[in-house]
Amino acid sequence: MSSETDHHLNVPATSNEPIADPGLPEHLPRPTDVDEVAAKRAERQIATLFGVSALCAVLFCVAYFALSIGEDPDVFLNMGASNVALGAALGLALLAIGAGAIQWSRKLMSDHEIVEYRHPASSPAEDRAEAVAALEEGIADSGIARRPLVRNSLIGAMAFLGLPAIVALRDLGPLPGDKLARTVWTKDMLVVQDVDGAKIKPSDMEIGQLVNAEPGIFFDVNAEGEPVIEGTELLQEKAKAAVILVRMAPEDITPVPGRENWGVDGILCYSKICTHVGCPISLWEQQTHHLLCPCHQSTFDLADNGKVVFGPAARHLPQLPIKVNAEGYLVAQSDFTEPVGPSYWERDRSDLT
Template identity: 75%
Template sequence: MSTDNHDEGHELVPAEPLADPGLPEHLPRPTDVDEGAAKRAERQVATLFGLSSVFALLFCVSYFVFDIGDDPDTVGGLGASNVFLGSCLGLALLCIGIGAIQWSRKLMSDHEIVEFRHPAASPQEDRDEALAALDAGITDSGIGRRPLVRNSLLGAMAVLGLPAIVALRDLGPLPGKKLEHTVWKKGMKVVQDVDGTPIKPDMMEIGQLVNAEPAVFFPQDGEPELSGHKILAEKAKAAVILVRMHPDDIKPTELRKNWGVDGILCFSKICTHVGCPISLWEQQTHHLLCPCHQSTFDLADNGRVIFGPAARHLPQLPLELDADGYLVAQSDFTEPVGPSYWERDRTDLK
């Protein structure tokens, strides 16, 4: 309702509500006057909540029943898993929604109310009044008087949490030791990731960054072509970047003094925050920036984190030259690559 303010210097005084605001005469609903109709409505609402529980359980069953592997189950040319997971979860939510609407339309209190506007900072009396109104609303909802509706709703909401728990399984198991080793090994050539060209130091200029991979993913003539999901996963883990800096700018730890070649260093391409690929390189500052969450690593200082949410430095691959003058790995990474995870030692460079 509006307030009157006839004199600018006077306090605002609430206006009295209109005697007839133009609302039609209130008519009771069938469920307000017929207890039998109210019971039927209560059973309808409880049935909808019960159906929601059934569909939520069917979601869980569908998750485990339908195959999504190399030969997936299909329905009408569509993946059966996607069809049933989407349908069951959608129907579970729909039944709860329809049930809540039916509850409010047929069983909750059906009276018009009017309240005055009040200042944003309510006095304690208004707060107490609001709590009293909340209690009245709970009473009007009938949740205390209708245990069938209340219990079926609580059951449906509880069961609806199961699909969320089951779907978390798609995050996969913790990586365990899978990130502790890659395909890099002593003597393996570092090659460009586009065409597999081996790299010599004189092919890189100071300030340059090159995206690279191990040579094993670029078989020579006569060798079998590598393919498959596991190969792609191994290739992603082994992805690296090469950067060349002036040797005087590099501050290696005692262990890493011989890990570079003429100012060329090699680091994992995978951010240690959540695993995004990195290649945003600032030549002057020697900083590598992750485009996802702005974690920043100083490659002149052993890949140390200088900004952002990453908790660990960027793993470095030790380099050397082979007999033909090409860049090769001295060994595999000496620490896990990729994002941080619970089982990983969280100590950083000392």
């Protein structure tokens, strides 16, 4: 063992030696331990906090009965006065009683320093042997080994006990059928801007640009001037059919067999719904052609078939085949050829193509 020391740090130069137990720092008494006046003052402070708590509890009850709710409610700062008063009174009551308890323990409760040594967590060998013996004796006493009929029927009963839990899953609602697998996109449906429903021509997009888009049907109205899709149905369909358009230099795009005509002049259309757990994505890096999901950082290469290049998503981003219609606007060639959104057990259904 070396006797050299590092004089700057005053510790042994070798690093293998255990550090000496520094012990406990000197115990300093609190003001309330040595000064009776300070102790009395602390006592009054604590009692005041408990008193404030009691007062707030009473105010809560008063507010409950005094402030009206219902058709002609009392109002405070554009909010229901009853809600504000009840929340504030109860919150202050809890705060004051908590603060009082903390002050009590910090200033007046005993201030002994206690050292607790750690002992091995496992029980002594004889205790463990005793526990095993007691278990074996219990098993022998129950006769479970000698009475297979009782044992097997018990096992069966316990297995059947899981059935109610499985049956109760039905309360989660009707099965989705093919709703997860299909969207409203159909052949020749316009691809429009998601904010104002404006139609998009290829010349409207510059290389490197990303546009958030939707199916044109979301903005269509019937003869009475009412939306073709509205309400809950609209929200559900929007959640599945949202897309992004990106324009890249055609030579940057990795050709995918069978998808040569799915884009227009370097403009490709992908689902906007992350295939991990379904966040909408539009963080676009022009230079790398990467699309980043803000939720868990899955990253998709849109120049390479929407391939996952990073993150927890297990499936590429589905691509919507697009073309230009007779008027020069971007339209879909069909629905997606695979389910969009989070992966699930039926995603490879063969009837989707």
